[in-house]
Structure formats: C-alpha cells, structure tokens
Amino acid sequence: GENVEQHPSTLSVQEGDSAVIKCTYSDSASNYFPWYKQELGKGPQLIIDIRSNVGEKKDQRIAVTLNKTAKHFSLHITETQPEDSAVYFCAAHMDSNYQLIWGAGTKLIIKP
Amino acid sequence: ETGVTQTPRHLVMGMTNKKSLKCEQHLGHNAMYWYKQSAKKPLELMFVYNFKEQTENNSVPSRFSPECPNSSHLFLHLHTLQPEDSALYLCASSQPAAVPGELFFGEGSRLTVL
Numbered sequence: 607g608e609n610v611e612q613h614p615s616t617l618s619v620q621e622g623d624s625a626v627i628k629c630t631y632s633d634s635a636s637n638y639f640p641w642y643k644q645e646l647g648k649g650p651q652l653i654i655d656i657r658s659n660v661g662e663k664k665d666q667r668i669a670v671t672l673n674k675t676a677k678h679f680s681l682h683i684t685e686t687q688p689e690d691s692a693v694y695f696c697a698a699h700m701d702s703n704y705q706l707i708w709g710a711g712t713k714l715i716i717k718p
Numbered sequence: 719e720t721g722v723t724q725t726p727r728h729l730v731m732g733m734t735n736k737k738s739l740k741c742e743q744h745l746g747h748n749a750m751y752w753y754k755q756s757a758k759k760p761l762e763l764m765f766v767y768n769f770k771e772q773t774e775n776n777s778v779p780s781r782f783s784p785e786c787p788n789s790s791h792l793f794l795h796l797h798t799l800q801p802e803d804s805a806l807y808l809c810a811s812s813q814p815a816a817v818p819g820e821l822f823f824g825e826g827s828r829l830t831v832l
Contacts, residue, residue, distance in 0.1 A: 615758065638818035649720065649808050649823030650761075657818075695761065699818040705774065706821070708760035 608633045610698050612709025620717050625686055627712045629696035630678040638699035639672060639679045640706070645692045653694075654681070683714075691716045721745040724809050724824035731799065732832050739794040739827045741809030747822070749815040750792040752784060755806040755826070767792060768815045799831045 612629045619625045631639075637658040642650035656663045656670045656679065663670050669682040683690055696709040722743045731737050743750065752764040766774035767786040781803075783795040792809055806828050810821040 610760070640820070642821075647825065649722070649810070649825050650821075651720065651823065652820045655820070701818075705763060705766075706818075710758060710760050 608636075608698075608700060608707050610696060610707045610709045612696050612712055614712060615710065616713045616715070618715040618717060619686055621686055621688065623686055625681075625683045625690070625714055627681045627694055627696070627714070628678060629680070629698075629709050630676075631698040631707070632677070633698065633700055633707075634674075634677060636677075636698040636700055636707075639670070640697050640699075641670060641681045642695045642697070643692045644695065644711075650695055686714075686716050688716050688718065690714060720822045720824065722809060722811055722822050722824040724807075724827050726827060727825065728828045728830075730830045730832065731796070733799060733801075735799075736795070736797040738796065739807055739809075739829075741792040741794075741824055743790055743792075743809075743811040743822070745811055745822060747811035747813060748789050749812045750786060750789070751810040751812075751815075751821070752792065752794050753808040753810065753823075755808055761808070765794075766815055773815060796829075799829075801831050804829055804831045 610631050640655035643653045644650040667684045672679040693711045695711050697706040725740045750767045754762040764778045765784040781798050785793040806826040808826045809824045812821050
C-alpha cells in the first residue's frame with residue numbers, strides 16, 4: 607500500500623542552528639504535502655504545506671522543498687528556538703481516495 | 719483554540735464498558751474525521767464523514783461505532799474494547815474531504831482500556 611517514510615525519528619539541535627526533517631512517499635500521483643506540528647497535550651497543527659506544482663515554499667523561518675522526481679520532500683527550520691520543540695509530522699495526499707498518508711513523526715529537541 | 723473541541727480529554731474504561739467520545743467543531747466545515755494516534759506510529763485514519771455521510775471506514779473493528787448527527791458534531795461509541803485500543807483519539811474537521819487542505823484537530827481524548 608501507499609506509505610510515507612519520515613526521518614529521523616528524533617532530532618536534537620542547538621538553539622539557533624537549523625533543523626531538517628525528510629520524508630519520502632511512494633505514490634507518484636500524490637499532489638499535496640502538508641507538515642504538522644504537535645506540541646505536548648495538543649492536537650497536530652498545520653505549519654506549512656506545498657502542492658505538486660511548486661518546488662519550494664517559505665514562511666519566515668520555515669521552508670519546505672519538494673522533489674517530485676525523487677518523491678521526497680523536506681522541512682527546514684532555521685534559527686531554531688525553544689518553542690520549536692515538538693513532534694513534526696509530514697503527510698502526502700492521494701487524489702485517488704482523498705486520504706492523507708502520514709509519516710511516523712520526528713521529535714525535535716532544541717537544546718539551550 | 720482550534721475551533722474543534724473534544725470531550726472527555728481522558729477516559730479510563732474496562733473491557734466490558736460502553737462509553738462515547740464527543741467532538742464538536744465551530745468552523746463551518748463539512749468534513750469530520752476520527753484518527754487514532756499511538757506512540758511512534760503514523761496517524762491512523764478511522765472514519766471520514768463528508769456532509770454527514772460516512773465516506774471512509776478503514777477496516778476499523780466493529781467495537782468502534784461512529785455517529786455524525788450533523789456537520790458540527792461527531793461521536794465515537796466504544797464497546798467491548800481491548801487493551802491495545804488504548805491510544806489518543808483525535809477528531810479533525812476540514813472543508814469537503816475531496817479538496818486537499820488544512821485539517822483542524824482537537825486536543826484529543828486519551829483512552830486507557832484496562
């Protein structure tokens with residue numbers, strides 16, 4: 607079946623450094639790729655998304671890149687801050703059944 | 719505050735109990751979802767309702783029974799659960815499910831089955 611692989615499962619970076627989380631997907635027909643952030647005790651919240659007709663999108667310190675040929679997309683966070691500590695999930699949308707296929711999550715730890 | 723409210727936040731039940739989870743959204747969305755979240759696993763989609771009609775049931779055991787009386791409310795009725803059903807159950811809403819876009823999640827109901 608369709609799946610999304612997400613790496614790493616845990617990422618620890620020094621405050622102020624950059625963090626990169628990568629996801630690969632299997633269905634070449636996927637056309638929408640969101641990233642969600644989940645803080646402790648809360649539900650996931652969308653932080654950025656990208657559609658298949660775009661290669662890169664930025665929103666302040668957050669950026670997402672998409673390589674359709676290689677079927678992978680990445681989340682980049684620059685100048686990390688303590689409030690960036692959370693679990694981040696990637697997902698890929700399949701047109702065929704309107705479902706999002708999710709990665710297993712990355713726990714990002716920002717060290718002071 | 720995401721506009722999606724789930725109750726109760728925590729629930730402990732025995733294997734023979736019957737309980738229900740409730741979700742309410744104030745966003746005017748027409749699609750609502752139940753997800754199961756277990757540690758270090760991808761979110762598992764359980765049920766999708768689009769304009770109050772169930773459109774997806776991802777091979778969920780019959781001990782989980784959804785109900786969507788209107789586009790603002792969603793219930794998950796639980797009976798004869800197993801310990802492996804212990805998890806965080808997330809409700810979400812969005813614009814019609816066929817249009818890929820943002821999901822708005824509640825804070826979840828943490829279920830423990832003894």
